[in-house]
Amino acid sequence: MKTHFIAIGGSAMHNLAIALKDKGYQVTGSDDAIFEPSKSRLEKKGILPAEMGWFPEKITSDIDAVILGMHAHQDNPELAKAKELGLKIYSYPEFLYEQSKDKTRVVIAGSHGKTTITSMILHVLNFHQKEVDFMVGAQLEGFDCMVKLTQDNDFMVLEGDEYLSSPIDLRSKFLLYQPNIALMSGIAWDHINVFKTFDDYIEQFRKFVASITPGGILVYNEEDTEVVKVVENAENYFRKIPYKTPEYEITNGKVYLKTEMGDVPLSVFGAHNLLNLEGARHICQTLGIMDEDFYEAIMSFKGASKRLxxxxxxxxxxxxxxxxxxxxxxxxxxxxxxxxxxxxxxxxxxxxxxxxxxxxxxxxxxxxxxxxxxxxxxxxxxxxxxxxxxxxxxxxxxxxxxxxxxxxxxxxxxxxxxxxxxxxxxxxxxxxxxxxxxxxxxxxx
CATH class of the missing domain: 3.90.190.20 (Mur ligase, C-terminal domain)
Incomplete structure (x- = not known):
């Protein structure tokens, strides 16, 4: 399959480009500026553009998929050429859905905590050598690329962002994933440049819950009043699993999680991270990870990049x-x-x-x-x-x-x-x- 990325240098876009290259796809791309670490990582895979800028001549009729990043503008010359040729143009989340539509999709959403929760889940699965496809927005220790796409894995874990999908697709990204299993960590007004009122912002989460597949699962933070209101007012059918901050104590600067199996020492701190951890535990349960195995793995989780x-x-x-x-x-x-x-x-x-x-x-x-x-x-x-x-x-x-x-x-x-x-x-x-x-x-x- 031949793919072309418009704005290949983005933190999410370049990871997807590398994942497709690793999958055996033919990958090309363009951008007007590419910074580290994207530049070195693309260069290592042989898919760094030879020069910066937009080149309509790169867009040819034999391209199977054009993937459009948010960094590009609506009047981008490569986008115009792709439209002229009638090529299939995907937003980043739209293409991820295409790659995972035959898998069980696990989507982690929320105004805050989603990157950390997704990272915790992947850390636990990786610790126990459970293979899944995934996409997460932060670099995680033990992972070379933060997007993984295979033919064989049954599950795909996705960090679900409420921001817009692309310059020509103004839907929230997480509305394109259609989760079988979802988590909602919290709702607090963000992206005011796009969502002008708080209700407009909350509406994206109402739509997200409505997009859960029939008979699916939603794990949600019962301590967040806005989340609870969205869940209680949902009209579609899914299983609801609430979670809250677990008991813990701090002794000599070390955080210990209080569990039925005894005190579990952690490498992260903060009540919000303990809340994130509890959400991750419930998601891991739905993926077949027993609590004992979860605690064994989470002790070595040091946090996602740039999160405390x-x-x-x-x-x-x-x-x-x-x-x-x-x-x-x-x-x-x-x-x-x-x-x-x-x-x-x-x-x-x-x-x-x-x-x-x-x-x-x-x-x-x-x-x-x-x-x-x-x-x-x-x-x-x-x-x-x-x-x-x-x-x-x-x-x-x-x-x-x-x-x-x-x-x-x-x-x-x-x-x-x-x-x-x-x-x-x-x-x-x-x-x-x-x-x-x-x-x-x-x-x-």
Whole structure:
């Protein structure tokens, strides 16, 4: 089968391209910019484009499938050529469904926690050498590629994202998977640039639950009121399995899960991660993994990439980085950090740089998000606001919305970096929350 990727360099797209190459497909692609690690990984497989840019001549009538990434625009010249030739054009999730429509599909959804839960499930299955196809959005220890597609595996585990499928398919990605088994971890307004109201956002999850195949299974977080409302109002038939935060304790900085089989030591911390773990356990049960085997495997789970991930610093200081940027994720990360290091001086840094997080209306969702930290810092770039053609935001407004008078606010990367240099990183503990890089800050030094 001959496939062509428009925007092959994306974190998800390049993993799919590699998976198809490994499956024996003929793979080509284009992009206007490709960064590491995508660049090296594509090059290693021999599918890195020779030059950057869009080349309509690459689109030929013998291509079986064109896979369109969100990074491309509606007026992309390669997309126009594909339409002109009448080629089959797939969004990323649409193509994954085509590859898995004869398998049992397990879809993990939610505003927060879905990457970690999916990673936990895959870690347990990999530990016990249970073969499944999968797609997850973060790099996981022990896995070379975060997409796997085979002819033989019976199950496919998919991280279900509520964001749009492609520039020409404005459905939420997870609505294309039609799960046999699903999990919903939580609902908290996100992607305000696409979903203008909270109800519009919730509607995507209502549709997701409605897309569960008849007689399927939904594992859901019974501690989330919005999730419970969606589940209770669902009209289709499926089995409902609720879960909640399990009992645990922290002894000498180590988290122990309280189970019928005794205390289970964990390598992750935070109530939200214990909640994620419980959801993963129920999904693994549906896949034939007994609790004893689940606990044996989960002890060695160290977390998904950039999810409360410890950074090895040259000075041996204690620093964790987290992908958190949406309000619910920030609050969960801060709460976990403060609980884990309650006797230490705690520094928390948050970078706002997505469309949603820089929207004055959406900023209200961050109220008290940094509470509990001894030293809280928010950084956003005034240049980023200009590039996004957004109105200026004052540091005073940030403090007001966060409801934190002691908040330090930086709008210039150089000033942030200068402040960073004044801190002794061997004193206290540090939590760095961003889907960016704080204007190029090196967290290892």
């Amino acid at each position: 991930e410890k950074v090895e610093r040259e000075d041996k200081g204690t620093l964790y980085k987290d992908f958190a940027h949406a309000p619910s994720k920030v609050k969960a990360a801060v709460k976990a950090f403060c609980e884990q290091f309650k006797n230490e001086k705690k520094y928390g840094f948050l970078e706002l740089h997505t469309y949603s997080s820089l929207n004055p209306v959406f900023l209200e969702q961050y109220d008290h998000a940094m509470d509990g930290l001894d030293n809280a810092v928010v950084f956003y770039s005034e240049d980023a606001l200009k590039i996004k053609r957004m109105e200026p935001i004052s540091p005073e407004l940030i403090k007001e919305k966060f409801k934190n008078e002691n908040l330090k606010v930086f709008t210039n990367a150089e000033e942030l970096h200068a402040y960073w240099e004044t801190l002794d990183k061997t004193q206290g503990v540090y939590l760095m929350m961003s889907s960016g890089n704080f204007g190029g800050l090196d967290l290892t030094k």
